[in-house]
Amino acid sequence: MTSDRSVLIVNTGSSSLKWVVLDAASETVEQQGDASWEVTDAGRNQRELASALGQVGSVDAIGHRVVHGGTRFSDAVVVDAGVREEITRLAELAPLHNPAAVAGIDAAQARFPGVPQVAAFDTAFHASMPQVAATYPIPWEWTTRWDLRRFGFHGLSVEYSVRRARELLGRAPPRLVVCHLGAGCSLTAVADGRSISTSMGFTPLEGVMMARRSGSIDPGLLLFLLSRRGMDPAALDRGLNEQSGLLGVSGISADMRQVLAAAEAGQERAVLARDLFVHRLIACVGAMVATLRGVDALVFTGGIGER
Numbered sequence: 001m002t003s004d005r006s007v008l009i010v011n012t013g014s015s016s017l018k019w020v021v022l023d024a025a026s027e028t029v030e031q032q033g034d035a036s037w038e039v040t041d042a043g044r045n046q047r048e049l050a051s052a053l054g055q056v057g058s059v060d061a062i063g064h065r066v067v068h069g070g071t072r073f074s075d076a077v078v079v080d081a082g083v084r085e086e087i088t089r090l091a092e093l094a095p096l097h098n099p100a101a102v103a104g105i106d107a108a109q110a111r112f113p114g115v116p117q118v119a120a121f122d123t124a125f126h127a128s129m130p131q132v133a134a135t136y137p138i139p140w141e142w143t144t145r146w147d148l149r150r151f152g153f154h155g156l157s158v159e160y161s162v163r164r165a166r167e168l169l170g171r172a173p174p175r176l177v178v179c180h181l182g183a184g185c186s187l188t189a190v191a192d193g194r195s196i197s198t199s200m201g202f203t204p205l206e207g208v209m210m211a212r213r214s215g216s217i218d219p220g221l222l223l224f225l226l227s228r229r230g231m232d233p234a235a236l237d238r239g240l241n242e243q244s245g246l247l248g249v250s251g252i253s254a255d256m257r258q259v260l261a262a263a264e265a266g267q268e269r270a271v272l273a274r275d276l277f278v279h280r281l282i283a284c285v286g287a288m289v290a291t292l293r294g295v296d297a298l299v300f301t302g303g304i305g306e307r
Helices: 042-053 081-092 098-111 140-146 155-169 219-227 233-242 245-250 256-264 268-292 302-306
Strands: 006-012 016-023 029-036 061-066 117-121 175-181 185-191 194-198 297-301
Touching: 006 042, 006 098, 016 042, 029 042, 042 098, 061 098, 081 098, 098 117, 117 155, 155 175, 155 185, 155 194, 155 297, 175 268, 175 302, 185 268, 194 268, 219 233, 245 256, 245 268, 256 268, 297 302
Parallel strands: 006 061, 061 117, 175 297
Antiparallel strands: 006 016, 016 029, 175 185, 185 194
């Protein structure tokens, strides 16, 4: 069954822009496209968005993937001025993602004035995580004063993976570990369809090693760099979010394919980057399996996970 209504879906990720126009009834793909980008290049982001949306005909609704919804958004919401403002405010917690999402909202508003837009949040799937999994062991005053907690991310991908695993296996695996491995990487332990633990936390920087992000490291190391080596917070932020991970260790690329090729050619830092990525991934899978007290299925998704 098809309809005459179309929905535009915009996914402004940390390393790419992906968009698709779907038939509202059948979910048949009518148009789609993608582009790679550097999220720190706001001008390029705007140009890519304008170019992409310029290819799209009329649509009846627009959906946006937004990475960080904070404590306010535990479900999808219709975008209005207040929602846009809150997504912008949360950019301090997701600097590689939320600004790009706001750019997508603004570009869609300019291209399709009056068409309703909906924001769906990566954090929403993890909103029901048990308190023991969402709480940091820090002074309680900090936790309550600033609403500090582990949010988790890639929830839209995890939710889809749970549904797809059920379709492929013919049943819903009671204990599932979802490994979303792309430019950003995270693992989630899913029990009976609910997130009970995940590797990313207050920001998308926590967890396993990623393409450009460090993942979890000793906080004492960061304090040492700030207090003893004179590194300023902006440089630390840039180093951890943009210059670490596969790129930082290999010195070659944030693209796993290029790192693997260099490792095969015997470049020592590329070999280390590959092995470090795998080492930290295995350790985190083990932790998720232990949390679930076993596992019935393991899902790999994202650019690295799928390939």
